[in-house]
Amino acid sequence: MTAHLSSKTSNNAVSYINGRIYTIDPSRAWASGFIVSPDGLFTTIGTTEEVLSIAKSSSLVTVDLRNQFVMPGIHDAHMHVLYSGLALTSDANIGFDSTAANIAQKVKEGSCACKYAHAYGDWILANIFNNEGFPDMVADRKYLDEMFPDTPVAVRGAAAHSLLLNTEALKRAGYDIENEPDVQASRFMRRADGSLTGELSETAMNKAMIAFPDPALSHVKRALKHAIHIAHRAGVTSCQEASANTLMLHALQELDQEQTLKMDFSTHIVYAPEYVAGEKQETLIKLLDDAEQYKSKHVDTRFVKIILDGVPLPPLFTQCGLDENGKPDQSKVVVEDVAEAIAKYDERGMTVKAHCTGHGSTRMALDAIEDARKRNPGGPRHEIAHNSGVHDDEYARYKNLNVTAEMSPAMFFTHPxxxxxxxxxxxxxxxxxxxxxxxxxxxxxxxxxxPSLFGAMAGIVQTVGGGSVERGGELVCRMLTINGAEAVGRENEVGSIEVGKKANFIVVDRDLSKGEFEGAEVLETYFEGDLVWERED
Ligand SMILES: [Zn+2]
Ligand SMILES: [Zn+2]
Structure with a gap:
């Protein structure tokens, strides 16, 4: 008998009973039980009685959901998983309130306090600086140089669209401190004599981000696992990585080969600008050409990322607006060949996510997608990311052009x-x-x-429901699950609790289908039937 012991035979299925299971399947919105096969698929969905009778006859292990609310795992449509994992484990955390007087000291203390030191060679990366803390809002390299004359230091700005470098970092990255020329959509802050202050934003960051030494691949994997663990806590079982690069795809490939990747990734490989990927465009284009070979069970690489403009946040205001003739402000356009790029990847069936935060960039991206649709009517669904600045004329085009409106960053929806x-x-x-x-x-x-989305959803649920929190709850639950699955073309595998789909589900401490997002917490997260996160009481 023991010779035939296997964890894959049907008696290894697990039954779940007594749940308030919100399936997102319109043909059966609610169930109270389901069975998950040994390979992590829903095989039966029904009442507790139905599930129990099968469980008894097949001697299945049974989990009592104790009347708790259960729904499909969350699909987060825009995450920077590698960046977050590295920042949380390996960057110096200096808080949000550093000043000219204390930023160097905070970087020094922070670099000793991070979980893993020396991830980036002798560079120190820190989060975050805020112009408010500096005289005349000018964050100058001189505030770092005295304490770090020979160590390259880079401090990230709040919206990830700016950086403060000390003099050594500027030199190592190859900037001409006295005479660095502007490039398209760059923003170099300069002293009165024209030399660089060290504050760089948008494409001015390209050289710096490329110069940061890459952590070892094993450390990249460690950082990804750390980030995935935190995402599980937020109930996320599927995500769109918004800044995939060569390093990340290698790490994901190894993790999936080792069968330790407990998250579905759709990886938007960066086409441009270089700063987002920390990698030269030459190798990014090669990566896009070779994307197919990085595909694995949990990693879909058929996705592209383009950052078309900056951010509408003080003090940057680098979003691309429209001029009085309805034309995009070209000085803010980061990727001038966006139309060619979208046409190219559209031909290949790859989904492009275009970061657009102003009326001008949004119009430009939709125009490019419209051109691609004319040339290739059966082409893939594309996405506009952010949608914080959409001209009234544009809303109808999303549906007509089969474009996903990927609304982000959620924390800003109702921010002051x-x-x-x-x-x-x-x-x-x-x-x-x-x-x-x-x-x-x-x-x-x-x-x-x-990264939990629930707090932000509490802020919009009534608006989404046209005044009804309950109606809003249903709609928001769909946006967080099946809509995401459809956006990445995996609605037959995930996004709802249905027979044959992957058993990615979460147990939540209140009923999100009724819009109860305020204070909601994930109690358990399951990925393909495995419990990957559990709240400790
Ligand atoms: Zn982003
Ligand atoms: Zn963005």
């Missing part, structure tokens, strides 16, 4: 900065939904301690 932006930042869910757009939600996770 958004409210006080005078319309510059405005995530208009009502207009988007009324126009019939396919809507997904992204955290745009980039090093925050908690």
């Amino acid at each position: 900065l958004t409210a006080s932006s005078g319309g510059l930042m405005d995530w208009d869910f009502v207009k988007m939904l009324n126009a019939g757009a396919h809507v997904t939600i992204g955290s745009d996770w980039g090093a925050a301690p908690d």
Whole structure:
């Protein structure tokens, strides 16, 4: 008998009973039990009685869900998983309130306090600087140089669209400190004499980000695992990585080969700009050409990322708006060949995610997608990321052009900065939904301690429901699950609790289908039937 022992035979299935299971399947919105096969698929969905009778006759292990709310795992449509994993484990954390007087000391203390030191050779990367803390809002390298005359230091800005480098870092990255020329959509802050202050934003960061030494691949894997663990805590079982590069795809490939990757990844490989990937465009294009060979069970590489403009946040305001003739402000356009790039990857059936935060960039990306659709009518679904600045004329185009409205960063939907932006930042869910757009939600996770979307959903659920929190709850639950699965073309595998789909589900401490997002917490996260996260009481 023992010779035939296997964990893959049907008696290894697990039955779950007594749940309040919100399936997202319109043909059966609620169930109270299900059975998960040894290979992690839902095989039966029904009532507790139905499940128990099968469980008894097949002697299955049974889990009592104790009347708790269960739903499919969350699909986060926009995460920077590698960046977050590295930042949380290997960067110096200096908080949000450093000043000219204390930033160097904070970097020094922070670099000793991070979990893993020396991940980037002798460079120190720190998070984050804030112009508010500096005289005249000028964050100058001189505040770092005295303590770090020979060590390259780079401090990231809040929105990940700016950096502060000390003099040694500028030199190592190859900047001409006295006479560095501007490039398209670059923003070099300069002293009165024209030399660099060390603060760089948008494409001015390209050389710096490329110069940061790559951590060893084993450390990249460690950082990814750390980030995935945190994402599980937020109930995420599937994500769109918004800045995939060569290093990350190698790490994901190894993790999946080792069968330790407990998350579905759709990897948006960066086409441009280089700073987002920390890698030269030459090798990024090669990676896009070779994307197929990095595909594995949990990694779908059929995705591209283009950052078309900056951010509508102070003090940058690098978003691309429209001029009085309705034309995009070309000075803010980061990727000038966006139309050619979208056409190229559209031909290959790859989904492009275009970061657009202004009326101009959004129009430009939709125009490019429209051109691609004319040339290749059966081409893939594309995405506009962010959608914080969408001109009224544009809403109807999302549905017509089969474009996903990927709404992010969720934490800004109802943020005070958004409210006080005078319309510059405005995530208009009502207009988007009324126009019939396919809507997904992204955290745009980039090093925050908690990427959970629930707090942000509490802020929009009533608006989304047209005044009804309950109606909003249903719609938001779909945006967080099946809509994400559809956006990445995997709606037959994940996104709802249905027979034949992967058993990715979460147990939550309240009923999200009724819009109860405020204070909601994930109690358990399951990936392909495995318990991958459990809240400790
Ligand atoms: Zn973005
Ligand atoms: Zn992003």
